[in-house]
Amino acid sequence: MSVQIPRGTQDILPGTVEYWQFVEQKAREICRAFNYQEIRTPIFEHTELFQRGVGETTDVVQKEMYTFEDRGGRSLTLRPEGTAAVTRSYVTHKMHGEANQPTKLFYIGPMFRYERPQAGRFRQFVQFGVEALGSNDPAIDAEVLALLMQYYQSLGLKKLKLVINSLGDTESRQAHRQALIDHFSPRINEFCSDCQSRLEKNPLRILDCKKDRDHELMATAPSILEYLNDYSKEYFEKVQQYLKDLDIEFVVDPNLVRGLDYYNHTAFELMSEAEGFGAITTLCGGGRYNGLVQSIGGPETPGIGFALSIERLLSALAAEGIELPVSKGVDCYVVTLGDAAKDKSVSIVNTLRAAGFVAEKDYQDKKVKAQFKAADRHEAKYVIVLGDDELQKNIVNVKDMQSGEQVEVSIDSLVQHLKELQA
Missing domain, CATH: 3.30.930.10 (Bira Bifunctional Protein; Domain 2)
Structure with missing residues (x-):
């Protein structure tokens, strides 16, 4: 169960x-x-x-x-x-x-x-x-x-x-309180048990009763504004x-x-x-x-x-059909191909996060195609592609997921490049 x-x-x-x-x-x-x-x-x-x-x-x-x-x-x-x-x-x-x-x-x-x-x-x-x-x-x-x-x-x-x-x-409320008691007392037995117990304790609370809201005495009850x-x-x-x-x-x-x-x-x-x-x-x-x-x-x-x-x-x-401007996606998703690139992605993602970007990577050994699908599900603005060949050259490919444009950027200048894109 x-x-x-x-x-x-x-x-x-x-x-x-x-x-x-x-x-x-x-x-x-x-x-x-x-x-x-x-x-x-x-x-x-x-x-x-x-x-x-x-x-x-x-x-x-x-x-x-x-x-x-x-x-x-x-x-x-x-x-x-x-x-x-x-x-x-x-x-x-x-x-x-x-x-x-x-x-x-x-x-x-x-x-x-x-x-x-x-x-x-x-x-x-x-x-x-x-x-x-x-x-x-x-x-x-x-x-x-x-x-x-x-x-x-x-x-x-x-x-x-x-x-x-x-x-x-206090003075106004006391005068109004007595007026309410005088108003409801003759027929208080027609009201619910809660209202009956409130008559002497706090008759103002009778006006807030949900059970007896349609009782005719409610409509004719003395108004507080008359006793201010x-x-x-x-x-x-x-x-x-x-x-x-x-x-x-x-x-x-x-x-x-x-x-x-x-x-x-x-x-x-x-x-x-x-x-x-x-x-x-x-x-x-x-x-x-x-x-x-x-x-x-x-x-x-x-x-x-x-x-x-x-x-x-x-x-x-x-x-009212108002959609709040909340951001649910990530800034960057790192896609890797090869064991060395996968290992390097750990530090790249950490560097991006330290720079203020919302970054994510694959942790389930997915194929490249599946990693791109994961990036789409995360609504990533940019996908950073890193393979073992790119790693040897100290570069990554940065793809803008909205425009589809892709450029090569050195790993050392990746943070600065992304900041310029978001400026």
């Missing part, structure tokens, strides 16, 4: 992984331009971090976490998202005391959630996310959104829809103005509720409107979380960030 891959996971094979590398490298380039620095946190953390940071009433904590007990009896959890782990590291290493503020970080790595696998959704998935900690300026909200949009657009995506909302400050105090209104208006100044198109949706408990003020999602992308259109989500650092033992620190799925990003690129 063969061992199968776990459900909800995938092998990313050569021929596909190059696309992953491309979009991840693009993320790093965009973050460098915005002066965000990479951070790498552990794959697993103490379970309490996610219970306190993500929220005990969320589906993530209640239903989706991979939690286990180690040999020391400690409860640990594979990270289901990146923000809580990054803020934990921020507190652990006292980054709030550094001179340069806000602290601007990004991460790329695997996350784990026990969800029903479906198109674009896996139990192990890769997130790219950014976090800006230490500023209450609405301009940093706009900056985060600008980074997000620039990243997607730099990859060629056009059919995008940015949706934003304000969840208000003056500060929250001014803050949200400022964010919108900055987005207009940056020519970033957006839609305000008062029903937008993020799935994690730590959000306040600005919340947002980015959707794909590409035909055939699928029923679940969300590509990315994020928002402001001014109380998160404090909830895990740090000082009162404002923050904002987003996270996106690399898997869903690649699906969106496919839906």
Whole structure:
């Protein structure tokens, strides 16, 4: 019996992984331009971090976490998202005391959630996310959104829809919370058990329920925008103005509720409107979380960030028919004829690699014709032909596989010749 891959996971094979590398490298380039620095946190953390940071009433904590007990009896959890782990590291290493503020970080790595696998959704998935900690300026909200949009657009995506909302400050949320309780209480028995348990704990989460999304009370639920105090209104208006100044198109949706408990003020999602992308259109989500650092033992620190799925990003690129300019082939393939030439090819290939070329040779004693076929499969730009006779003359034949032209070059000047061809 063969061992199968776990459900909800995938092998990313050569021929596909190059696309992953491309979009991840693009993320790093965009973050460098915005002066965000990479951070790498552990794959697993103490379970309490996610219970306190993500929220005990969320589906993530209640239903989706991979939690286990180690040999020391400690409860640990594979990270289901990146923000809580990054803020934990921020507190652990006292980054709030550094001179340069806000602290601007990004991460790329695997996350784990026990969800029903479906198109674009896996139990192990890769997130790219950014976090800006230490500023209450609405301009940093706009900056985060600008980074997000620039990243997607730099990859060629056009059919995008940015949706934003304000969840208000603590005072605004408390007023809205009571209005939601008053709204849903008389008929809460018509809702699922999850919604019933959330009524008093976190009624805002009812609006994010997938089971009861079509219930008539959902459509008439009080909007958070009606309960924003003056500060929250001014803050949200400022964010919108900055987005207009940056020519970033957006839609305000008062029903937008993020799935994690730590959000306040600005919340947002980015959707794909590409035909055939699928029923679940969300590509990315994020928002402001001014109380998160404090909830895990740090000082009162404002923050904002987003996270996106690399898997869903690649699906969106496919839906729009965008082919990324990835290079899969090799620069040079060395074909040999004769034992002496075969021995010499080992050092020639090594010299080419040391000079920065992607080089390959035969390791299976194939005939010359089969070696040329292998060069074609490797999509080699140039084939370097070396026989025992050429070796005695210290020369090789360099064939341009696109034009078919072939020239004799001394082995000593091979690297320089290839550099001139690629210049």
